[in-house]
Amino acid sequence: MFAERGFDGATIRGIAGVAGVDPALVHHYFGSKDKLFLEAVAAPADPDELLPEVLAADRDALGAAVVRMALRVWDGPARHGGLALLRSAVGNEWTAKLLREFLVSKVLRRVVATLGFDPDERAARASLVASQLIGMVMVRYVLRLEPMASASPESVVAALGPTVQRYLTGDVVLPEP
Amino acid sequence: MFAERGFDGATIRGIAGVAGVDPALVHHYFGSKDKLFLEAVAAPADPDELLPEVLAADRDALGAAVVRMALRVWDGPARHGGLALLRSAVGNEWTAKLLREFLVSKVLRRVVATLGFDPDERAARASLVASQLIGMVMVRYVLRLEPMASASPESVVAALGPTVQRYLTGDVVLPEP
Numbered sequence: 001m002f003a004e005r006g007f008d009g010a011t012i013r014g015i016a017g018v019a020g021v022d023p024a025l026v027h028h029y030f031g032s033k034d035k036l037f038l039e040a041v042a043a044p045a046d047p048d049e050l051l052p053e054v055l056a057a058d059r060d061a062l063g064a065a066v067v068r069m070a071l072r073v074w075d076g077p078a079r080h081g082g083l084a085l086l087r088s089a090v091g092n093e094w095t096a097k098l099l100r101e102f103l104v105s106k107v108l109r110r111v112v113a114t115l116g117f118d119p120d121e122r123a124a125r126a127s128l129v130a131s132q133l134i135g136m137v138m139v140r141y142v143l144r145l146e147p148m149a150s151a152s153p154e155s156v157v158a159a160l161g162p163t164v165q166r167y168l169t170g171d172v173v174l175p176e177p
Numbered sequence: 178m179f180a181e182r183g184f185d186g187a188t189i190r191g192i193a194g195v196a197g198v199d200p201a202l203v204h205h206y207f208g209s210k211d212k213l214f215l216e217a218v219a220a221p222a223d224p225d226e227l228l229p230e231v232l233a234a235d236r237d238a239l240g241a242a243v244v245r246m247a248l249r250v251w252d253g254p255a256r257h258g259g260l261a262l263l264r265s266a267v268g269n270e271w272t273a274k275l276l277r278e279f280l281v282s283k284v285l286r287r288v289v290a291t292l293g294f295d296p297d298e299r300a301a302r303a304s305l306v307a308s309q310l311i312g313m314v315m316v317r318y319v320l321r322l323e324p325m326a327s328a329s330p331e332s333v334v335a336a337l338g339p340t341v342q343r344y345l346t347g348d349v350v351l352p353e354p
Contacts, residue, residue, distance in 0.1 A: 103322070127323065128336055132308065145277050152353065
């Protein structure tokens with residue numbers, strides 16, 4: 001349901017209906033729709049706990065804050081689960097949809113929401129930010145390309161932060177059909 | 178051998194030795210070491226045929242030229258093979274090493290070689306370029322995040338070209354341990 005309708009379109013009632021159980025049972029075992037989604041995605045970290053620190057950054061420091069947080073998550077114990085999720089997403093269309101929905105609704109949308117662009121521009125900027133962050137993860141943790149693989153987090157923040165900052169708030173041509 | 182020793186370190190003689198065959202047989206079936214490597218990587222496109230056009234770009238237009246070529250390859254019939262390669266690389270450490278070696282020795286090293294930095298700086302800039310290009314592929318073709326997934330190639334070139342240009346020739350803090 002999350003993959004098909006997105007996080008906003010899916011409801012616990014609807015999911016319970018398809019599963020043939022009472023919605024109260026889903027609430028009992030998973031808590032909120034939010035927690036159920038994290039379980040469905042097998043998310044190794046909870047953006048609700050991590051994003052407030054990122055969003056506390058000044059507008060001009062947001063790019064660096066986003067890269068720094070991504071590195072802290074991936075350099076920590078969540079890496080194993082993150083790689084497993086990435087692996088499934090690359091191999092399976094449904095997991096790809098789930099991961100996309102997770103990134104959009106739980107991470108990117110919240111970061112760009114603070115910046116005050118119209119919805120189309122927010123989505124465009126979010127997809128640009130995603131391209132640099134996911135690429136960083138692929139190069140540093142999957143392909144292990146040097147020197148990015150062994151570089152200090154702060155040097156990676158200094159290298160990629162300005163790019164993410166430009167995608168968030170800078171002068172950029174937006175990708176469009 | 179390519180994954181373990183890299184493209185430069187592997188030899189047809191050595192590969193033939195491990196396979197227990199005459200090096201002439203390897204030459205007969207695969208031609209050059211170059212062609213054997215492309216077969217081993219299962220590369221869906223041959224950089225030897227594509228790079229001259231990229232390298233013909235002016236120094237200030239190289240970033241855009243690299244993004245444009247990557248899009249042309251991935252928007253074309255090579256996409257299917259490219260996705261298969263990416264899938265294996267994410268799931269398998271040896272294929273990841275092969276893909277890394279392919280990117281470095283067949284693509285990135287040749288692009289940055291024209292720019293005149295010292296070897297460490299070339300490797301650092303190449304890893305930054307890789308992070309943006311691979312991220313673009315992941316977002317556009319694997320996760321299919323909009324609007325990047327349906328955006329016109331030229332709008333993607335305009336959005337990401339300046340980033341790749343900065344990584345190639347611009348003022349950038351290099352990732353280092």
